[in-house]
Amino acid sequence: MIKVKVRLRPVVSKINLPTVLRSTILPSDSIEKLFIATQVGEIFYIDNGVIRTFLDIRPRIIKLGGSGGGYDERGLLGLAFHPQFYNNRLFYLHYSVAGTQGPGALSEHFSPDPCDPKTLNQKWINRETQYDHIDTVEEWILQSNGQPQKRRTLLNLRRPFMNHNGVNSLNFSPETGKLVLTTGDGGSGYDPFNVSQDNLEIAGKIIEIDVVKNTFIENPPVVTRFNELPVPIQETLTVIAKGVRNITGISFQRFYYQYIKNVGNVGQDLVESIFSFVHYKPIPVTQLVQASLRNTESDQEGFINFGWRGWEGAFPTSIIRGCSANPALDEKTIAYFDEAVNTSARRLPPLTNYYHKDQRPDKFGGTSLTGVQTYMGNGIPTLTGSVVFTDLARHDESRPPVRGVLAYTRVRTDGKLNDFSVIETDYNFGPQSAYYVSLGTNLDQTRLYLGVYGSMKVTDFNQGTVFEIVQ
Template structure:
């Protein structure tokens, strides 16, 4: 693949960790405006190179960096303001949508100890999430808001309240509108803890680990929906607004739609466990109405899943049966890899979608990199960087090269092969001096017609280290 070099042009600096970067046309305006949502609960927009506050919901956000001792207790967190989407008719109807972790909902978590599957111990392969009303980490909400013609944005209604088992794998940039259906697309992670201990992502009743479409045109007149984890716990009027596009999701940094003649190709990245990060694409799909899933569940059968997308998790981590990786005591340079869930890998081997590309946490090839976690996937249709036109650009949080210090994120790209086989990827060289500080690549965004790319960079892994973010435009 062609080697590409780009520049990073700083747009705004000293912001909190940016989770969503996207543009919209404000009512009464004539040009697109860049919006930046931060994990702690702020939404800014940029007009004439001036940063202005659009909305500040920090009091509504759960206290970040304080749960999961030893993990997020150290300041790292995956909760907060994670989704922002503007209605396709925002210019006229002024509606937009938020996904965030709710203040005051901190729970003890669904497991009292860390989880690792043991293929020799059936108990670890068949855990169940019990006592859900008390054993959970937090509650996420999806809300509809409106920008009045005069005054501050106001919440109109709640669409979903989701109880989450652990602090991580809640998705990021997890609300986007489909240009195909006009529906709001919600991407939910598997709930976290690693290895999906309760196999929520493959369970048709679980809201976790899915890609869901919400028909926001249908008003359910239910102002405060119940807090749920499963589709069958939802009131029927809410079930009737939902269809499921895909399951087998571990954690997704949003969904990107690329127009191709008269259809759209959908791209999603699935964050890996220990071995590999993967990017998937699909064109045609057959969503399943939640009412049909619930009906099949009540009749102890399975809904017809022809044309339904399955990314294969937890049986598959991208292109591999999900492995447990252990060091070899006899040879420290080698790893032993054991299939974590053999039966699930076999069952899902022909049902799952194959990735477009995968990249590894360890890669010795000179022009590649060892990845940490996929943080953004965007189709790019602009012509200012000709080598990238029509490609899929993606970001990884941080290179895993042992010798490299300070930390640097990675920008890379791939393309879909016409024979649909797995394609390679190429690192995009960035001409920017970050100095001696860390630079984690935490988010990737585009404008409305996908001709401009925006990159969110943070100077720390900790959401409790404030004002260390810079948003760049990626330019030739």
């Protein structure tokens, strides 16, 4: 693939962790503005080079950084403006709710062990008490006085662990006009409860929410499964895909009279994966629930399955352990989940994979996929029509300062696995670490924005910078 070099032009600096980058036009305005949502609960926008506060919900956000040395995957995770925001002033938030901290779903760290089969079939029991936190999806309105106000709650989701809650998790589909929610598998590692393949589990799915329908339910119950939802809420939901580990949003790429959907699925131990699809057949949640009650399989033709936990990108998920009772024997057991077989024919192959360890001179070892966006502009001609993605930090850098990675790929017309290429950048971060934490674009996808953080501790404030990626 063609080598691409870009510059990073600073837009704003000294902000907290920039989780979501969005653009919209404010009512009574005519110029598109860049909005920046931070993990701790602030939403800013840039107005003629000046950073202004749009909304501050920090008191609503769960206390972050309490464990794991300050690293956290909760907080303000999603922001989406309604396609008719200029007229109806509606926008949507996804965040982890203050005061909902629980003990977690498991009392000890989970690691699947083929030498101990019971670890491969864990169950999430006592869900009402054994959970980590609660996430909420809300509809807000920008009032005529310029002050945002919450209108209603769409979903309340109980999450088993701190991680894999999704990020950049709310987007509107230009095809259906519905709000798209991308949920992770709930966390830990290896999806211990196999929720991503369970049709009734909300976790591990891509979900469409019809926000036009009013359920007249002011405070939805806190749930983990679709069948726990009241029927009026079920009727607003359809499921696009399952088999999700953790998704960094969804990007829609206009291609003649249809849209290519590009999503990134964060990997476990081996690879990070980007998937691409055009046609899909969403399944109404009411249909999934009815099929479960009848103990039958719902029609899944055209339903997208990314394959997790059976597959990590293009590879069956493998678990390697030494099981021999004789320590003198250098003997290893390689095991695979049943889902590797069950989903092998149904799963969607990835558009591209990149490895956590890769010694090839023109590649890189990645850590975690943090953003996927389509670029349709002409300012960087070699990237026009490409799928651009970011990785948190190079895996092969053994000492600080850490550096994130920009790269790109293209959708193949034959739908097969494609290569990718690193995008070289000229910015000198000096001795400061630079974790690439988010990727955003403007409304017509002609500009790209990169969120960078100097530390992955949410308690290290004012180390965030947002750049525009330019030629």
